[in-house]
Amino acid sequence: MNDQIQRMKVLGAGIFSLLLAMGVARFAYTPLLPVMQAQAGLGLAEGGWLAAINYGGYLCGALIASLISDLVLKDRLYRIGMVVAVLSTLMMGLSTDFTVWAVSRFVAGLSTSAAMLLGTGLILNWLIRHNHRSELGIHFSGIGLGIAGCSLAVALMSTWLDWRGQWFAFTAIACVLLVPALAWLPAPDRSTTTKTGQAMEDRPPSALFLRLFMAAYFCAGVGYVISATFIVAIVDRLPGLAGHGTLSFLVIGLGAAPACIVWDLIARRTGELNALILAAVLQIGGILLPLTVGGLVGAIGGALLFGGTFIGMVSLVLTMAGRYFPTRPAKMMGKMTLSYGAAQIIGPAVTGWLGGVSGTYAGGLYLAAAAMVLGTALLLVLKAVERRDLRALAASGSAPA
Numbered sequence: 001m002n003d004q005i006q007r008m009k010v011l012g013a014g015i016f017s018l019l020l021a022m023g024v025a026r027f028a029y030t031p032l033l034p035v036m037q038a039q040a041g042l043g044l045a046e047g048g049w050l051a052a053i054n055y056g057g058y059l060c061g062a063l064i065a066s067l068i069s070d071l072v073l074k075d076r077l078y079r080i081g082m083v084v085a086v087l088s089t090l091m092m093g094l095s096t097d098f099t100v101w102a103v104s105r106f107v108a109g110l111s112t113s114a115a116m117l118l119g120t121g122l123i124l125n126w127l128i129r130h131n132h133r134s135e136l137g138i139h140f141s142g143i144g145l146g147i148a149g150c151s152l153a154v155a156l157m158s159t160w161l162d163w164r165g166q167w168f169a170f171t172a173i174a175c176v177l178l179v180p181a182l183a184w185l186p187a188p189d190r191s192t193t194t195k196t197g198q199a200m201e202d203r204p205p206s207a208l209f210l211r212l213f214m215a216a217y218f219c220a221g222v223g224y225v226i227s228a229t230f231i232v233a234i235v236d237r238l239p240g241l242a243g244h245g246t247l248s249f250l251v252i253g254l255g256a257a258p259a260c261i262v263w264d265l266i267a268r269r270t271g272e273l274n275a276l277i278l279a280a281v282l283q284i285g286g287i288l289l290p291l292t293v294g295g296l297v298g299a300i301g302g303a304l305l306f307g308g309t310f311i312g313m314v315s316l317v318l319t320m321a322g323r324y325f326p327t328r329p330a331k332m333m334g335k336m337t338l339s340y341g342a343a344q345i346i347g348p349a350v351t352g353w354l355g356g357v358s359g360t361y362a363g364g365l366y367l368a369a370a371a372m373v374l375g376t377a378l379l380l381v382l383k384a385v386e387r388r389d390l391r392a393l394a395a396s397g398s399a400p401a
Helices: 002-027 029-039 044-067 071-094 098-129 137-157 163-183 207-237 245-256 259-270 272-292 295-324 329-358 362-396
Strands: none
Touching: 002 029, 002 071, 002 098, 002 137, 002 163, 029 044, 029 137, 029 163, 029 245, 044 071, 044 098, 044 329, 071 098, 071 163, 098 137, 098 295, 098 329, 137 163, 137 245, 137 259, 137 295, 207 245, 207 272, 207 295, 207 329, 207 362, 245 259, 245 295, 259 272, 259 295, 272 295, 272 362, 295 329, 329 362
16 A cells, blocks of 8 residues: 555655646646736747747756756756746846846756656656666656647636736745655666666667657657647637637646556557557547547547647656656656657648748648657557567567567
8 A cells, every 4th residue: 555655755755746847837827828928028939939938948858858867866857847847937027128037948958857757757667676666657647738738728727817927826826836746756766777676778779670760759749849839720710610729728637647657548449559550540630630620529439539649748748658668667757758759849840831831820730630640650660660679589589679
């Protein structure tokens, strides 16, 4: 019983860290963007730059995570990152200077990578070391809860607080989230065995598998970032749906909150790669539904499908990466995230160009769907490579990862 309580506290630390770093420090900016544009003098171009700077901070954090192997250092940087998440939120309300906001968004991106990669790696290491299922669905529910919670918070606070007051309110929320995010995560154990004495060994995938995996994850990044960035604007411009874009963003969060737990259960029955392929196919439907079906039903249905699949794919990919490297899970997680993050810079840029040519962001959704089709094809090839690698391992007498 004590072990199960400790497990829930560790997973709780992960949920609160994602609520803090992904929800407050990163995604509060999305629903607050139009408020800041209306009240704080933030221009359209500057708003886009702040989003890009945030992605840049996240990518820098992913690069750092991919280079670090020492668990104690990862733990220290994770804890610093959680404090930085609070400070970056506070900075947004302290000034109207674009440079201050830019610094805030960059360090908020760093804090996001601390939660997503360092924190996730530490939690997965703890689960494996204590002979629990190496699944992260409960942990990653914090992302969906963060998206939905921030959307609801802004909707409620906008009636009685201005943009600055809302950032200060989010800072107070962040201080509350900081306590369990730090207190419930134990110090890392650097021993080479689990609690039952089983050796913890890294079993990296083949070079071909890793290259294909990173390429497929890049495609998933394109599919994610275009929809996540432009879905509010696209839905607002669909016939009869003006003002419903924020609702679709809320539904994405509500769909994402339980999704990772569901995808863990699916992966137990089908295997991770089959689960990833299924999630990718459903995500294609979620991306295209607002354009092909139309109306509020298409917008809400697409948001639910998209929210229920994009975060499931992230959870499955990072779980797989951690299983290949149980002693240093953030290493491969960081590499995969660099691929995913590169797509988050390229995707919006191409979509913006298409929007300038056509006068609508709708072409971006077709681009996102096409990228997901390519990513799905790569995952099917990856299954064949996995079978080849398993046969090679069996022939050499090595156990699979």
